[in-house]
Amino acid sequence: METSPRKRIVILGAGFAGLYAALELDRSVAGDPAVEVLLINPQNFLVFTPMLHEVASGSLDPSSIVVPIRQVLRRVQLLQAETTAVDFEARTVTTVHGLERQTRVLHFDYLLLAAGSQTRFPPALRRHVHGMKTIHDALLLRSWLIELLERAELEDNPERRRALLTIVVAGGGFSGVETISAINDFLRDVARHYPRALAEAPALLLVESNSRLLPSFEPALSAYTESRLRAAGIDVRLDTRVAAYDGRILTLDASGESPAPNSLAAHTLIWTAGVAPSPLIESLPLAKEMGRIVVDANMAVPGHDGVWACGDCAAIADPDGKPYPPTAQHAVRQGRHVGANIAAAVRGQVSKIRPFHYRMLGQSAAIGRQRAVASVLGVKFSGFAAWLFWRSAYLFMLPRLDRKLRVFLQWTLEMCFARDTVQLLTVHSVSSGRLEELLDSARAAESASAGAAAEVREDRISDQTVTVR
């Protein structure tokens, strides 16, 4: 006998959009015994992506810029699982979790799609490029850079040494500019520990298909950024695309007249250009615009009662009818706003469901050597003052006091002590022992579950806390 079945809100994704929606609901309807809120995400943490390049360059420990989701939520339940399907007719989501890839089907009354986005890697290049979007990307990149230095230190052939230390970043947006600047600073700081590898300066290239860097900023700040990067020894190639890369030889395709060679030996290509929807969003039978789910001004999905979408995976029109950009700043506001709208819908207070409007406060990008560019409420500034602003602003925005303290202390220690050259992650360390066995099990389970994808088991979280209908 079911007594007063609870209304269930399911949030898919705990990036900035999904987590801030969950936080909003945690404060409001999640306290109502007739409502339950589930947050489904493959990781149990949020990465504070604006500081990711500082992990890649070793300035910050990864644990300092990740927010443990369970510690910030009191009533919303986190399910650490991947979502593999949504059935809008049956109003269910299908998830898999664990090494054995156990399947679970969960009913929803309200659904928030906040699955974010991913980098759009050219398929032919995928296996050969580093990403720079997840905490693992940053950790792997850091260890990889040190691996290159260690190998170059043992390399007699100057040509091979040069190829080892030719590092190319594709994409001149935030991530690309901040990543190549951080790598450049890191290599300069550790040069004295690698006298052979860094006897010559490493070759750093930034490749951008547009005619300027940081296209979301004013042209003057783009020009300043370009000149600072060039002064720091970074080879900036505008109006240029990566035509091919096989892990060793990179071919560039410059639309303008370029005197520079268009083919070079490089062991590292870091891909930051382009945004693609997550595979889950791609699979959903919903109207989309450039891969993003079309929603109304309230962030509700038209034609699907109780289904909402926000963040990078949703195309929310700004007052001019253009979609808001897929940035953390917007995702946080959209998450909070849609959380309030869903709470109003759950309570039947339709008049409290309000359209989303947000005017960006400003933006700032770190460009290396204690310099940044910033544009805040129409005021542009750059250089050391902008860098201090960058650090203060992001330290303020980083969630949780313990994280703020950790980051602040690490920044302080870094000013007093030399930069680290520890290579924590070696391929050898991963490819031997227990982890390798776990990887093999995971692969086996993945192929098994792909084979038996049809056999989906109805599952319950527990009789007490969750009722699956």
Add this chain to the structure above:
Amino acid sequence: METSPRKRIVILGAGFAGLYAALELDRSVAGDPAVEVLLINPQNFLVFTPMLHEVASGSLDPSSIVVPIRQVLRRVQLLQAETTAVDFEARTVTTVHGLERQTRVLHFDYLLLAAGSQTRFPPALRRHVHGMKTIHDALLLRSWLIELLERAELEDNPERRRALLTIVVAGGGFSGVETISAINDFLRDVARHYPRALAEAPALLLVESNSRLLPSFEPALSAYTESRLRAAGIDVRLDTRVAAYDGRILTLDASGESPAPNSLAAHTLIWTAGVAPSPLIESLPLAKEMGRIVVDANMAVPGHDGVWACGDCAAIADPDGKPYPPTAQHAVRQGRHVGANIAAAVRGQVSKIRPFHYRMLGQSAAIGRQRAVASVLGVKFSGFAAWLFWRSAYLFMLPRLDRKLRVFLQWTLEMCFARDTVQLLTVHSVSSGRLEELLDSARAAESASAGAAAEVREDRISDQTVTVR
């Protein structure tokens, strides 16, 4: 034309013994232009193993307890490579490095064998057990514990939930006692974030084949440790061995009469019992005692002029004729001492080559809940005071001021803020993308190099800095 070829000292291994020998030589003969010192190690860092269990339980970041070797050496050169063979006739060592497993043959005039030891895993169990000796072991164990909690939180079946949270540690020495205590503290601290998984207390077992824990301590401290662990809810099984484990079902073999069941479902077995020589040491045609290289009182290898050995891989007789135990405390002293002896040999000051004598200052083990046992210069103490001693003593011994500050700050933050539940390393994160490709390349190179092991290339580090004869 070779003008005054330099004398080359090669140190194999940068554990406590090898690194402290290198530090000693860095201060003495490495400054002599006629001498060069090479330190060969697969990693470019030393792990401060006494604090390893604090990484496994998330109290400390891994970067805080690793010492970057390049930053502590000024003149000794580090080669990040594995040593695969030593030829005492030709006086060469063979190394491999990099993803492509490049081979290199290096001549030596003086050789210090300091390759350490490893855990002696029963071969039948190897694939199913976690180790607790390297920084990766600690990182993997931490992520694994959180993975278990996340899975248990989603598990409806109470029996399966219990198996997920049954954690067994084999070995009641330092590592076993400190590891299970740290895990117990961690699980208790995070219990409120996993209301379903930790509704019942997790089952923690410590299995020791001897009749008491911490056999290197006085029996009274062993008894105190046992009673504190039991009071903390840990099931201590003395006179008991692990008979079998298949990753799911553990079978115990108790020599005494035991009322407890000898078979149980457990997802985790952490193996800390037993010490084995490294494969390199095992392959060497030298006299050994329990797998350790027999040396004279000066740590020279008899019958091999210019070859020395120290640390875990050497059997150095104490005044009673018994070998010194394989601990960090002894390895540090042996490293410094053999470094001075080698410097004397290089300088031809034979009278300055002195036998090694060391009387242990004391020892201390953390046993959880802010308690420890300690025995210093014959004085025994335990409880909170011993725990304060443990922390202070190891903080003092941790090399480098920046590390001391980091650890101190993290300990301080931990007292003010809640324990973290972030699972940084998920199997999914490792098994997808760039890292997987690197792993595949590494495996391919490994099988290729195994096939063509005979093709060894004579290699030079550079004409300027190293002359290979």
